[in-house]
Amino acid sequence: MTFTTVTSRKFLPTTLATALTAILMVSGCTKQTEEDTTVTQTEVQSAETSDDGQRSAAEQAHIDRLVSSYANMAHAAYKDSLDTAKALQTAVETYVATPTKANLDAAKAAYKAARQPYSQTEVFRFDEGFVTANDKRAIGSVDGWEGQINAWPLDEALIDYVSDSYEGEYNSQDNIINSDSITVGSIKQDTSEITPELLAEMNEIGGSEANVTTGYHAIEFMLWGQDTNGVSAGAGERPVTDYATEAGQCTSGDIVNDDASICERRGNFLKAATQLLVDDLTAMEAEWQPDSENTLRSDLIARKNDNALRQIMYQMGSLALGELASERIQVAFVTGSTEDEHECFSDLTHLSYANNARGIQNVFNGSYQTVTGETVGGYGIHQYLIDNGHSDAADRLAIDFIKVEDAFNVIVKKGEEEGIKVDQMIATAGQVSKQGISAEEQNTRRGWIESSITSLQELTAGIENAAKAVGIDNLDADAGSQF
Numbered sequence: 001m002t003f004t005t006v007t008s009r010k011f012l013p014t015t016l017a018t019a020l021t022a023i024l025m026v027s028g029c030t031k032q033t034e035e036d037t038t039v040t041q042t043e044v045q046s047a048e049t050s051d052d053g054q055r056s057a058a059e060q061a062h063i064d065r066l067v068s069s070y071a072n073m074a075h076a077a078y079k080d081s082l083d084t085a086k087a088l089q090t091a092v093e094t095y096v097a098t099p100t101k102a103n104l105d106a107a108k109a110a111y112k113a114a115r116q117p118y119s120q121t122e123v124f125r126f127d128e129g130f131v132t133a134n135d136k137r138a139i140g141s142v143d144g145w146e147g148q149i150n151a152w153p154l155d156e157a158l159i160d161y162v163s164d165s166y167e168g169e170y171n172s173q174d175n176i177i178n179s180d181s182i183t184v185g186s187i188k189q190d191t192s193e194i195t196p197e198l199l200a201e202m203n204e205i206g207g208s209e210a211n212v213t214t215g216y217h218a219i220e221f222m223l224w225g226q227d228t229n230g231v232s233a234g235a236g237e238r239p240v241t242d243y244a245t246e247a248g249q250c251t252s253g254d255i256v257n258d259d260a261s262i263c264e265r266r267g268n269f270l271k272a273a274t275q276l277l278v279d280d281l282t283a284m285e286a287e288w289q290p291d292s293e294n295t296l297r298s299d300l301i302a303r304k305n306d307n308a309l310r311q312i313m314y315q316m317g318s319l320a321l322g323e324l325a326s327e328r329i330q331v332a333f334v335t336g337s338t339e340d341e342h343e344c345f346s347d348l349t350h351l352s353y354a355n356n357a358r359g360i361q362n363v364f365n366g367s368y369q370t371v372t373g374e375t376v377g378g379y380g381i382h383q384y385l386i387d388n389g390h391s392d393a394a395d396r397l398a399i400d401f402i403k404v405e406d407a408f409n410v411i412v413k414k415g416e417e418e419g420i421k422v423d424q425m426i427a428t429a430g431q432v433s434k435q436g437i438s439a440e441e442q443n444t445r446r447g448w449i450e451s452s453i454t455s456l457q458e459l460t461a462g463i464e465n466a467a468k469a470v471g472i473d474n475l476d477a478d479a480g481s482q483f
Contacts, residue, residue, distance in 0.1 A: 055305070062387045066366075067304040069379040070312060071297045073368040074124050075288035076376040077359075080117035082281040084371065088114045088219075089274045096267035099243035108223055112348055115216065117371060118281075119355030122150070123363055126318040126478060127296075130311040132303065136294040139287050148203055149280055153339055154212030156221050158184070158205075160266065161252045163228050169210050176202070176213065177265050178252075184211065194268040196276035214276055217343075222270040224345040225253070230338060231427035232435060233419065235347035243267050309470065312381065314477050316360050317463045322478030324356045325456035333449050336431055338423040349422040350415030353452065354408040360459075361401050385466055393469040400455070400462040407452040414448065425449050 055063075091110035095103040128143040139145050155168040160177040162168070174182045180192035185206040191198065202213045212218060225238025241251040243263050248256070250263035257263070287296040300308055332340040343349040362368045366380025385394035414420040424432075425448055429439035460477070467475045 059388060060305075062384055063304055063309065065379040066312070066381070066384050067300060067308050069366045069377045070363060071288060071300060072290075073362060073366075073377045074121070075285070075290070075297070076368050076370055076374075077117055077121045077124075077362075078281065078285040078288055080371045081114070081121060082278070082285045084110070084114035084117060085274070085278050085281050089271075089278050092219075092270055092274045096243060096271055099240050099245075099267075101240055104223070104240050108346070111216075111220060111223060111346070112351070113371075115343075115348060115352060116355055118150075118216070119352045120359035120362060120368070122146075122323070122356055123315055123319050123359040126315045126323075127311060130303070130307055130314075131296065132299050134294055134299065137287075137296070137299070138283055138294075139296065142284070142296065145280070145284060148200060149215045149277065150217070151203070151209065151212045151215055152217045152342060153210065153344065154217050154221065155208070155210040156226060158182075158211050159213065159218065159221060159269070160225075161255075162226055165228075166226070169208055177269060178262055184208075194265060194272050196272045196279065199269075199272055199276055214273060216277065217345075218273045219270065219277065220343060220345045222266070222273065227338065227345050227347065227423070229423075231336070231423055231431045233421070233424060235421075236345040243270075310467075310472050310475070312363060313463060313467045313472065314475055316363055316381070317460050317467075317475055317477030319356060320360055320456045320463065321460040324353065325453050325460070326479065328356070329353065329449060329453050329456075332422070332426045333446070333453065336426055336428045338426070341423050341426070344423070347415075347421040347423060350411045353422070354412045357404050357408050357452075357456070361405065364397065364401055381466070385469065388470060390466070390469040393466045397459075397462045397466050400459040404452075404455040404459050407448075407455040410448050411452060414445075420445065422449070 088107070088110040091103070091107040095107045125142045125146050128141050131141045133140075155170045156162055157166060157168045157172075158170045158175055160175055170184065172182065176182065176191050176194065180190070182189055182191055187206055189202060189205065191202075199213045199218070202211070203215075205211045205213070221236075223238065224236030225242070227234070227236040229235075239251055239253070241249055241263075242253070243266055244250045245260045245263055245267070247260055250257045250260040252262060286292070289295065289297065292298055300311070303311075328342050331337070338344055341349050342352045362377070362380075364381045366377040366383060368376045370376060382394050382398060385391070385397070411422070411425070414425070415422065425445045427442060427445075429437075429442045432442050433439070463477075464475050467473075
């Protein structure tokens with residue numbers, strides 16, 4: 001019956017040189033034990049010559065410190081992500097139980113806070129081609145796990161009501177919220193009971209990457225609703241009454257429903273999605289626990305003398321170029337598409353962008369600041385390059401990171417202090433002409449985005465040069481979309 005109502009993109013591997021050429025042609029949305037980077041007996045061997053007989057005791061100590069620091073930062077960042085997701089869950093449960101404007105605002109604030117540490121973890125994502133197969137490990141790779149956490153953009157029509165003008169892949173009037181059974185392609189899905197297990201089962205149903213039913217962005221949609229402002233100011237404005245459970249008060253946007261069952265289901269969806277997020281982050285945090293076995297951490301430690309350094313630098317380059325500069329920023333920038341903005345419902349994209357970039361910088365500096373203000377790490381790629389006689393490469397890369405930080409600081413300041421969000425920055429002059437914004441002003445706004453793309457491209461070239469300095473001649477990081 002129908003209730004009454006009126007990421008993980010796959011990239012083609014290519015060399016960074018080829019990727020940069022193609023993309024540049026276009027440019028014109030803890031505890032003390034963790035902080036201590038002292039090498040433990042469980043995680044690293046005593047400093048000695050490696051098996052290939054070419055690594056000195058000092059060089060061995062450097063790689064040991066690098067891998068240990070990286071693993072500690074990963075654990076701290078995922079622990080912060082888990083803790084803030086639990087705070088979000090508490091706020092969601094309060095809001096669903098008592099749907100008031102104050103409780104909705106509190107849930108939105110908790111979402112915003114939860115996104116800060118998680119967005120910094122995405123540098124750890126690009127590990128698919130490195131990790132060792134291990135049937136005893138609960139999670140095969142960060143990259144394989146990430147799709148249930150952070151997939152986007154999502155086809156919101158599959159989940160709940162959308163505006164009449166919405167154009168998406170899924171175009172049925174039946175959705176998870178308003179129906180106890182829906183059909184996606186040739187698949188008929190029972191949706192009568194909304195649970196974390198159902199949402200996990202339905203994620204990317206029918207083989208479509210847009211059919212996202214889980215993770216941060218599904219929660220974001222349920223809190224904010226659609227942003228129908230286009231490239232004008234304003235985020236989604238889902239009314240509190242969408243969660244009202246009193247007869248005659250339950251709405252679906254502008255429409256008042258005959259009964260409250262649809263609002264109850266909406267609350268069930270929001271709680272189920274948040275519970276699944278907490279469950280998934282609990283599993284990932286466990287993968288980086290110190291002294292653990294059969295985990296992503298133990299696997300990295302075991303490979304420290306093999307491909308750990310390549311993995312770390314590959315991940316930095318892949319997030320900088322393929323994912324952030326290309327998929328997350330340039331796609332939206334070139335097309336002027338707000339649907340391709342990373343946080344298109346809440347207009348928090350400026351923070352996601354900046355925290356993605358900060359995550360790369362954390363690995364470079366060997367320093368992650370927890371939500372409580374503690375510093376975890378102690379040794380990064382910067383010091384590793386210096387200690388191995390490549391100060392020039394370290395200094396050049398440090399300058400590249402300063403340019404990236406400066407570019408994203410502008411975007412964050414405009415978004416947080418001046419209310420100019422990414423969806424307004426990516427608009428073309430033609431798109432905003434009816435709003436009284438001059439072409440000159442809009443080109444200035446687009447320039448902020450273009451500077452972020454350019455800085456990331458230059459950073460990736462610097463990462464490639466640093467990789468060559470330490471003997472990695474072909475980093476071959478993901479390059480994202482080619483325009």
